[in-house]
Amino acid sequence: MAGIVIDGIRKSFGAVHALEEVNLAVADGEFVALLGPSGCGKTTLLRIVAGLETRSGGRVTIGTRDVSDLPPRERGLAMVFQNYAVFPHMTVFENIAFGLRMAKADRARIDAQVARAAGLMHIEHLLGRYPGQLSGGQRQRVAVARALAVEPAVLLMDEPLSNLDALLRMEMRAELKAVLREAGTTTIYVTHDQTEAMGLADRIAVMHGGRIEQIAPPMEVYRTPATTFVGGFVGAPPMNFVKTLAADGKVRLGGLELPCPIASGEILLGLRAEDLAPVGADSGFPFAVRVVEPLGAHILLTGETAGQTLRVVLPPEHEPRAGQTVHLAPIAGRWRWMAADSGKAIAT
Amino acid sequence: MRANAVLPYVLIAPSVLFLAAFFLYPLAQTVALSLSDADGFTFAHYARMAGDLNFKDALVNTFLLVAVVVPLQLIAALGMAQMLTKLRKGRDLVLWVWTIPLGVSDLAAGLVWLALLTDRGYLNSALFALGLIDAPTGWLSYETPVTLFFAIVLAEIWRATAIVLVILVAGLGLVPKEYDEAAQIFGATPWQRFTKITLPLLKPSIQTALTLRTVLAFEVFAVVFALGGTSFPVLVGEAYIWQFQNQNYAVASAYAVLVMAISLGATVFYLRVLRTPPEARG
Ligand SMILES: Nc1ncnc2c1ncn2[C@@H]1O[C@H](COP(=O)(O)OP(=O)(O)O)[C@@H](O)[C@H]1O
Ligand SMILES: [Mg+2]
Numbered sequence: 001m002a003g004i005v006i007d008g009i010r011k012s013f014g015a016v017h018a019l020e021e022v023n024l025a026v027a028d029g030e031f032v033a034l035l036g037p038s039g040c041g042k043t044t045l046l047r048i049v050a051g052l053e054t055r056s057g058g059r060v061t062i063g064t065r066d067v068s069d070l071p072p073r074e075r076g077l078a079m080v081f082q083n084y085a086v087f088p089h090m091t092v093f094e095n096i097a098f099g100l101r102m103a104k105a106d107r108a109r110i111d112a113q114v115a116r117a118a119g120l121m122h123i124e125h126l127l128g129r130y131p132g133q134l135s136g137g138q139r140q141r142v143a144v145a146r147a148l149a150v151e152p153a154v155l156l157m158d159e160p161l162s163n164l165d166a167l168l169r170m171e172m173r174a175e176l177k178a179v180l181r182e183a184g185t186t187t188i189y190v191t192h193d194q195t196e197a198m199g200l201a202d203r204i205a206v207m208h209g210g211r212i213e214q215i216a217p218p219m220e221v222y223r224t225p226a227t228t229f230v231g232g233f234v235g236a237p238p239m240n241f242v243k244t245l246a247a248d249g250k251v252r253l254g255g256l257e258l259p260c261p262i263a264s265g266e267i268l269l270g271l272r273a274e275d276l277a278p279v280g281a282d283s284g285f286p287f288a289v290r291v292v293e294p295l296g297a298h299i300l301l302t303g304e305t306a307g308q309t310l311r312v313v314l315p316p317e318h319e320p321r322a323g324q325t326v327h328l329a330p331i332a333g334r335w336r337w338m339a340a341d342s343g344k345a346i347a348t
Numbered sequence: 349m350r351a352n353a354v355l356p357y358v359l360i361a362p363s364v365l366f367l368a369a370f371f372l373y374p375l376a377q378t379v380a381l382s383l384s385d386a387d388g389f390t391f392a393h394y395a396r397m398a399g400d401l402n403f404k405d406a407l408v409n410t411f412l413l414v415a416v417v418v419p420l421q422l423i424a425a426l427g428m429a430q431m432l433t434k435l436r437k438g439r440d441l442v443l444w445v446w447t448i449p450l451g452v453s454d455l456a457a458g459l460v461w462l463a464l465l466t467d468r469g470y471l472n473s474a475l476f477a478l479g480l481i482d483a484p485t486g487w488l489s490y491e492t493p494v495t496l497f498f499a500i501v502l503a504e505i506w507r508a509t510a511i512v513l514v515i516l517v518a519g520l521g522l523v524p525k526e527y528d529e530a531a532q533i534f535g536a537t538p539w540q541r542f543t544k545i546t547l548p549l550l551k552p553s554i555q556t557a558l559t560l561r562t563v564l565a566f567e568v569f570a571v572v573f574a575l576g577g578t579s580f581p582v583l584v585g586e587a588y589i590w591q592f593q594n595q596n597y598a599v600a601s602a603y604a605v606l607v608m609a610i611s612l613g614a615t616v617f618y619l620r621v622l623r624t625p626p627e628a629r630g
Binding site for chain 1: 524526527529530531532533534535536537540545548549551624625626627628629
């Protein structure tokens with residue numbers, strides 16, 4: 001029905017290059033999360049897809065139609081705005097019904113759809129109120145319900161759960177995922193929260209400084225980040241990048257010896273905190289524990305190796321004390337090489 | 349604590365005193381003047397006002413003018429404000445040009461339009477030169493009440509639409525553009541966006557603009573006098589005539605009180621009809 005193809009989209013605000021050559025193809029029914037820090041251009045990209053922002057170059061295709069020059073209402077999509085944009089002069093019911101009324105749906109369908117969307121967002125009891133009488137989190141749910149009510153083929157969401165408290169956010173996340181999957185809605189979901197992106201998306205597009213650095217399924221982004229930025233942004237704690245020196249196609253770190261893709265020179269060894277395990281002194285590298293944080297399910301260690309800070313997650317049965325030195329080695333295959341200058345991953 | 353509670357009243361006091369001295373006191377005086385004569389309290393001046401030959405005409409003319417001018421001004425100002433928001437560049441320049449008439453006094457504005465529309469005026473000359481009329485035509489006499497009326501309407505619209513425009517432009521600036529964007533996304537046509545989003549969100553500004561403009565429109569006088577002399581009686585014009593020609597201050601006061609009562613009524617009307625409940629505010 002309606003996949004989205006973003007082809008070479010560029011955008012400048014005067015001298016500011018908000019987007020440089022963004023390419024992204026979202027398959028019909030797919031859920032893609034646009035993940036990146038504040039100011040990286042997520043909202044701008046979403047607004048260009050929606051038709052609310054002009055573009056400096058590139059095309060947008062929805063389904064089989066090039067919609068680049070169509071007004072928003074002819075693009076056949078719904079959107080949840082970052083700042084809600086819930087109409088203040090309409091009740092919650094009228095807000096949720098707005099899209100259906102514009103589409104001249106009949107009374108029965110409007111009532112049914114509003115009830116369904118409000119139910120999904122747990123705001124049935126608020127239908128008669130005005131947005132001015134709601135909390136930020138409740139308004140945000142009205143904004144999501146308004147978009148769900150029209151059962152769009154394409155849904156754009158800009159940080160739709162950012163204002164909910166943690167528990168409600170987790171609950172809404174799961175329900176959104178189920179509803180959108182069931183309806184087969186093609187979705188672009190903007191967030192700066194990597195947990196949300198990981199949990200929801202079929203694929204994650206990680207944005208940084210106006211470009212997409214990697215597009216891949218969540219676990220692939222997590223395990224094999226394309227750049228040091230992606231490795232650092234996705235995952236908590238962020239991926240460790242240890243600066244090492246290669247010689248004869250090998251890197252030696254304490255007792256650890258790993259074959260590496262370059263013959264000699266500086267190279268970064270990317271290691272996930274939980275992909276390290278304690279080993280004997282002869283086969284691992286020394287790690288001087290500075291801080292120990294028992295977090296229940298696991299313990300988080302912060303310390304140093306070769307003068308660089310590392311974070312390590314161990315199962316709770318290990319409990320080294322601060323000041324101790326332990327020896328660690330990566331689990332087989334769970335490491336990644338990155339170029340020291342560009343920060344890009346090097347294929348092995 | 350105590351000082352803080354008193355401070356606001358201290359700060360407001362000068363303006364209250366000023367209003368009391370220069371507005372409330374003369375107002376009370378005017379009301380008293382209209383309701384008394386040498387023997388004390390009386391409605392005689394109001395009776396005389398109502399019985400006057402010109403009274404009904406003045407009343408009807410004034411209401412007619414307000415009823416035609418104010419809605420046209422609102423519609424024109426809304427259209428102009430919408431056009432301004434569409435401009436990418438030069439908004440301030442256009443707004444500035446549109447508001448120039450605000451700086452012209454009403455009498456001067458009336459005289460400008462008189463120069464244009466009188467039987468030896470620019471319009472007559474132009475039409476004559478084009479061969480569209482055979483001889484200079486009078487539009488502004490008591491024999492041509494319809495054209496006189498529309499000349500006054502035209503001059504009033506030219507002169508005083510900008511105040512409505514300025515209030516609406518300021519109001520539009522306060523409405524976040526996301527509401528209109530959301531309406532676009534959810535399928536509203538430009539007209540629907542205007543009627544379902546822009547107009548309701550602009551209601552507080554429309555209320556202010558209408559109240560101000562209507563009150564001022566009921567006081568219309570100088571433009572009418574400049575264009576039509578006494579051929580088109582209006583309420584404030586009658587007050588002027590009673591005050592300075594007939595030297596009857598009491599009947600003039602009665603007219604003044606009547607105009608004030610009508611303005612007050614209009615204000616209350618707008619406050620009620622265009623009320624935005626607090627919970628429905630943006
Ligand atoms: N209307 C605008 N005018 C000028 N600069 C803008 C505008 N909108 C966004 N930007 C800039 O573009 C960049 C991307 O912004 P945005 O898309 O909002 O980022 P994000 O949603 O990822 O936080 C930022 O540097 C921001 O300052
Ligand atoms: Mg944003």
